[in-house]
Amino acid sequence: MASASAAVALEAVSKWYDNVPAIQDATLEVMPGEFMVLLGPSGCGKTTLLRLIAGLENPSQGVIRIGGRVVNDVDPKDRDVAMVFQSYALYPHMTVRRNIEFPLRSRHVPEQERNRLVEEVAGSLQLEKLLGRKPAQLSGGQRQRVALARAIVRRPLAFLMDEPLSNLDAQLRIEMRAELVELHAKLGITIIYVTHDQVEATTMGNRIAVIEGGRIQQVGTPQDIYQRPVNAFVAGFVGNPPMNIIEAKVELSGDVVNASFQGASFQLPADLATLLRKKEVSSVLVGVRPQDVSIVKEDTVGMGQLRAKVSLVESVGSVYRIICRLDGGGFVTVDAYRDKREIRTGDMVELSITGDMHLFDAASGERLEP
Amino acid sequence: MWRPTERTGDMVGYGDGSGGIDVAGGAGSVGSAGTGSGVVSAGSLDGTGRGLPPGRSGQLNAGAGRKKTRRYATNGARYIVLAGLAVIVGFPIYITVVNSLLSSRQIAARPPVLFPLHPLWGDFSAAFSQAHLGLYLRNSFIVTILIMIAEIITSVLAGYAFAYLKFPFRRLLFMACIATMMVPMEATIVPNRQTIVALGWFNSFPALIVPFLASGVGIFLFRQAFMGVPKDLHDAAKLDGYGHWHFLTRIVVPLNRPLIAAFALYAFMSAWNQYLWPLIVTDTNSVRTVQIGMAELENVSVNHFNLIFAGTLEAALPIFILLIVFQRQLVRGLSAGALKG
Numbered sequence: 001m002a003s004a005s006a007a008v009a010l011e012a013v014s015k016w017y018d019n020v021p022a023i024q025d026a027t028l029e030v031m032p033g034e035f036m037v038l039l040g041p042s043g044c045g046k047t048t049l050l051r052l053i054a055g056l057e058n059p060s061q062g063v064i065r066i067g068g069r070v071v072n073d074v075d076p077k078d079r080d081v082a083m084v085f086q087s088y089a090l091y092p093h094m095t096v097r098r099n100i101e102f103p104l105r106s107r108h109v110p111e112q113e114r115n116r117l118v119e120e121v122a123g124s125l126q127l128e129k130l131l132g133r134k135p136a137q138l139s140g141g142q143r144q145r146v147a148l149a150r151a152i153v154r155r156p157l158a159f160l161m162d163e164p165l166s167n168l169d170a171q172l173r174i175e176m177r178a179e180l181v182e183l184h185a186k187l188g189i190t191i192i193y194v195t196h197d198q199v200e201a202t203t204m205g206n207r208i209a210v211i212e213g214g215r216i217q218q219v220g221t222p223q224d225i226y227q228r229p230v231n232a233f234v235a236g237f238v239g240n241p242p243m244n245i246i247e248a249k250v251e252l253s254g255d256v257v258n259a260s261f262q263g264a265s266f267q268l269p270a271d272l273a274t275l276l277r278k279k280e281v282s283s284v285l286v287g288v289r290p291q292d293v294s295i296v297k298e299d300t301v302g303m304g305q306l307r308a309k310v311s312l313v314e315s316v317g318s319v320y321r322i323i324c325r326l327d328g329g330g331f332v333t334v335d336a337y338r339d340k341r342e343i344r345t346g347d348m349v350e351l352s353i354t355g356d357m358h359l360f361d362a363a364s365g366e367r368l369e370p
Numbered sequence: 371m372w373r374p375t376e377r378t379g380d381m382v383g384y385g386d387g388s389g390g391i392d393v394a395g396g397a398g399s400v401g402s403a404g405t406g407s408g409v410v411s412a413g414s415l416d417g418t419g420r421g422l423p424p425g426r427s428g429q430l431n432a433g434a435g436r437k438k439t440r441r442y443a444t445n446g447a448r449y450i451v452l453a454g455l456a457v458i459v460g461f462p463i464y465i466t467v468v469n470s471l472l473s474s475r476q477i478a479a480r481p482p483v484l485f486p487l488h489p490l491w492g493d494f495s496a497a498f499s500q501a502h503l504g505l506y507l508r509n510s511f512i513v514t515i516l517i518m519i520a521e522i523i524t525s526v527l528a529g530y531a532f533a534y535l536k537f538p539f540r541r542l543l544f545m546a547c548i549a550t551m552m553v554p555m556e557a558t559i560v561p562n563r564q565t566i567v568a569l570g571w572f573n574s575f576p577a578l579i580v581p582f583l584a585s586g587v588g589i590f591l592f593r594q595a596f597m598g599v600p601k602d603l604h605d606a607a608k609l610d611g612y613g614h615w616h617f618l619t620r621i622v623v624p625l626n627r628p629l630i631a632a633f634a635l636y637a638f639m640s641a642w643n644q645y646l647w648p649l650i651v652t653d654t655n656s657v658r659t660v661q662i663g664m665a666e667l668e669n670v671s672v673n674h675f676n677l678i679f680a681g682t683l684e685a686a687l688p689i690f691i692l693l694i695v696f697q698r699q700l701v702r703g704l705s706a707g708a709l710k711g
């Protein structure tokens with residue numbers, strides 16, 4: 001069923017640890033040259049999925065293909081994948097040169113060839129001057145690059161990276177992010193990249209697989225995932241700050257469909273109204289991104305208002321991030337561009353939804369779509 | 371005279387910190403990494419304990435000057451106590467050296483002669499020739515070096531197996547290994563001797579060597595240390611194309627070199643200083659070791675104390691040399707315990 005051209009393909013892969021499922025029914029195809037990001041909260045199974053691909057764990061069920069070949073019973077070393085560990089996993093007693101050439105030695109690459117490859121990789125990662133040092137004598141960023149070099153030098157079919165930037169400081173992380181993206185473009189390599197940082201995911205990935213509770217929730221381009229999250233989890237997880245999600249009752253009255261929430265109620269746009277009539281759901285999760293909410297003083301023409309009290313105003317670069325407590329409980333985040341009006345903590349305001357609304361079934365969390 | 375059990379007792383004491391943790395970790399059947407970090411934290415806890423002696427925090431509001439004076443005073447007191455202990459430990463050694471250079475009559479003199487004004491160097495060669503010391507030393511070297519090498523090899527291999535491999539009865543077997551450290555040698559010496567006799571090994575090198583080819587202490591020590599090797603290194607090695615053997619020889623062993631050196635020294639000393647066992651499984655000079663030679667020296671040269679002292683020094687010399695040469699590794703190995711990623 002998987003297309004033969006995929007660099008790495010998972011077909012209904014599951015992994016249990018002593019009857020506890022870590023990965024359930026994961027199906028994923030990573031195309032050659034693709035930068036695929038596995039994104040999800042801590043403990044969702046990202047590392048496990050990566051280790052399954054690397055062969056460091058065996059799947060309880062399902063098929064794993066690398067380069068079209070079923071590798072379920074193939075040793076890690078013969079899978080033609082290289083891994084970059086979060087801890088870098090450099091061999092502390094070996095010099096940088098020895099570290100980089102270590103995977104070549106086991107494959108009996110002749111010395112001349114080995115030196116050439118090491119020098120080439122070291123050159124492209126600015127490590128030439130560090131070849132004689134031990135890992136302890138390197139900075140975090142340099143160690144990171146050595147770990148990358150050790151993976152690249154083998155020219156594997158796919159690179160597996162487990163939160164490779166999470167041990168770096170913010171500045172360096174941004175630099176390395178750019179460096180990785182460049183490297184990916186330059187070498188045309190396939191990368192499967194694990195992170196829990198959605199900014200990393202959206203800026204680096206060609207596609208993102210969002211994982212939660214051991215299940216792949218959605219696979220798509222960053223735009224796909226941002227614009228059409230398939231369920232409430234993805235909606236709330238991707239996007240910074242996260243999407244506001246409010247549970248509301250559906251009220252049909254004549255031509256109009258209202259979503260009512262703790263006394264407040266607002267009218268839904270026509271397309272969503274039609275959708276809800278058809279689906280016959282009584283309760284929905286309404287998702288709105290912070291920039292799609294605005295603060296109004298009086299009742300204006302919008303689709304209905306929610307009364308709220310400002311509980312925090314943060315200035316984030318060019319926007320004000322205003323966190324409001326709704327009258328009926330729960331918080332809503334609003335991103336407002338520098339406004340004519342000063343808004344202060346404690347002010348009573350009315351919120352109006354001015355942009356896209358996402359609807360999810362309150363029971364299943366699934367996106368409601370025509 | 372030193373006996374194996376005493377030495378074993380020492381090592382149990384050393385291993386205890388990490389051992390306690392391991393048993394707890396093992397009971398919950400945590401993976402190797404979990405227990406490994408347990409070892410590391412045992413080390414750091416220990417460090418913290420030493421870094422903050424009790425009472426320090428109570429001085430917070432004392433003036434800075436007074437605090438300093440107080441610290442000098444505490445340090446001074448410590449040095450005095452340590453110097454006292456050093457004298458107590460060092461004095462017998464000093465007396466042995468002095469006596470080996472005196473004549474028998476001077477040794478017997480009261481008050482004792484504390485400095486050899488006219489050292490007699492001849493006693494050293496006399497001890498050598500009169501008490502077959504050369505032969506005994508040779509035997510001791512053969513036995514000791516073989517035991518040391520074998521103990522290192524078996525301990526490293528078994529330690530690795532217990533740390534990294536999954537096999538049936540692993541916990542049980544490991545417990546059995548630890549249990550051997552608890553049983554004093556005196557308890558097993560008689561049945562062991564019978565076994566040796568039954569094997570027809572009485573009066574032979576195998577009798578002196580074979581029972582010591584493996585070491586519970588060593589297995590325990592290396593297992594704990596190897597479990598402290600970060601799991602990611604193992605995984606990285608797997609992906610880099612290395613199996614267990616190469617992971618052991620190229621990564622685990624090099625990383626634990628200080629500890630292995632320390633253990634080698636310990637194994638050497640234990641084997642070199644053996645007395646009771648060689649005594650009961652040999653009765654001819656040709657295979658007897660230097661410690662027994664010492665005892666014999668006492669018998670043959672009752673009136674020549676100087677010879678006994680000179681011989682004693684000669685028998686202990688290899689240990690002295692080893693200690694001096696490997697002092698740094700020994701300290702590093704014993705304090706390193708587990709290494710950090």
Ligand SMILES: Nc1ncnc2c1ncn2[C@@H]1O[C@H](COP(=O)(O)OP(=O)(O)OP(=O)(O)O)[C@@H](O)[C@H]1O
Pocket residue numbers: 017021022040041042043044045046047048049196401
């Ligand atoms: N060896 C193991 N034995 C038992 N359970 C495990 C094992 N490894 C992982 N798990 C469990 O599987 C789940 C997924 O773990 P995994 O390490 O893949 O999470 P993760 O997404 O990488 O999280 P993080 O972002 O914190 O690294 C967790 O609930 C974890 O407790």
Ligand SMILES: [Mg+2]
Pocket residue numbers: 046047048162
């Ligand atoms: Mg992880």
